[in-house]
Amino acid sequence: MNLPENRFKRALREGRQQIGLWCSLPGSYAAECVAGSGYDWLLFDTEHSPGDPLTVLAQLQAVAPYDVAPVVRPASNDTVLIKRFLDLGAQTLLIPYVQDAHEAQAAVAATRYPPEGVRGVSGLTRATRFGRVAAYAKRASEEICVLVQVETREALDRLEEIAAVEGVDGIFVGPADLAASLGHVGEPGHPEVVSAVEDAVRRIRASGKPAGILTPDPDFARRCIALGTTFTAVAIDVGVLARGTEAVMRQFTAG
Numbered sequence: 001m002n003l004p005e006n007r008f009k010r011a012l013r014e015g016r017q018q019i020g021l022w023c024s025l026p027g028s029y030a031a032e033c034v035a036g037s038g039y040d041w042l043l044f045d046t047e048h049s050p051g052d053p054l055t056v057l058a059q060l061q062a063v064a065p066y067d068v069a070p071v072v073r074p075a076s077n078d079t080v081l082i083k084r085f086l087d088l089g090a091q092t093l094l095i096p097y098v099q100d101a102h103e104a105q106a107a108v109a110a111t112r113y114p115p116e117g118v119r120g121v122s123g124l125t126r127a128t129r130f131g132r133v134a135a136y137a138k139r140a141s142e143e144i145c146v147l148v149q150v151e152t153r154e155a156l157d158r159l160e161e162i163a164a165v166e167g168v169d170g171i172f173v174g175p176a177d178l179a180a181s182l183g184h185v186g187e188p189g190h191p192e193v194v195s196a197v198e199d200a201v202r203r204i205r206a207s208g209k210p211a212g213i214l215t216p217d218p219d220f221a222r223r224c225i226a227l228g229t230t231f232t233a234v235a236i237d238v239g240v241l242a243r244g245t246e247a248v249m250r251q252f253t254a255g
């Protein structure tokens, strides 16, 4: 069996826009429901969600038949968590809260087998299709995409150093945490936050790395795309569900 190609990684390298959906709902049922919605990628979150390796496994299996790229966010930049998600077959990881080049290097090392990195080795995992993918250990990193999040003032101050780290395939700007870091918690649309996000996208692109963002504001999403983001998440599943069901109920609420 051949090593599965990471078409998302290739699309980023070729500069092709990838529109994503942020999935905070754990489990396979919701994942399969949205896998057919036309997005290029789905972010399976385990930082701000009850998601864990077992729920992500079910999500990866559920979306495998669909033309959509799964991206998994571990709860932290943790070597063990990264190992577990890679062994489940995740090929693209979004590593949160990366503050400097050292932390970016650690994230990359967690995805590489020795001597390049520290990923623990097992030949019998879903990633190897239980020993059926030829030369998985030798070639795995070719199809692993490492995206890191910059989402604090400090990380922005070191953005170019982070972007220069070999093995970082893209940089995502986290508006919610960045807003908090800038003193505007809960206000990702604050002018100072918007300005910082836009400047960060410009700087990421100037560094030559792909830039990513999450914003449920379609106008700001288009602004970020115009500035150069190429992995652009434009909605959050729980937000669509909560606001959409509320809107339906308002049609039947008197007054």
Ligand SMILES: O=C(O)C(=O)C[C@H](O)[C@@H](O)CO
Binding pocket: 048, 149, 151, 173, 174, 175, 176, 177, 178, 214, 236
């Ligand atoms: O800081 C951010 O913004 C992100 O990293 C995305 C959030 O964590 C996501 O849960 C949406 O609020």
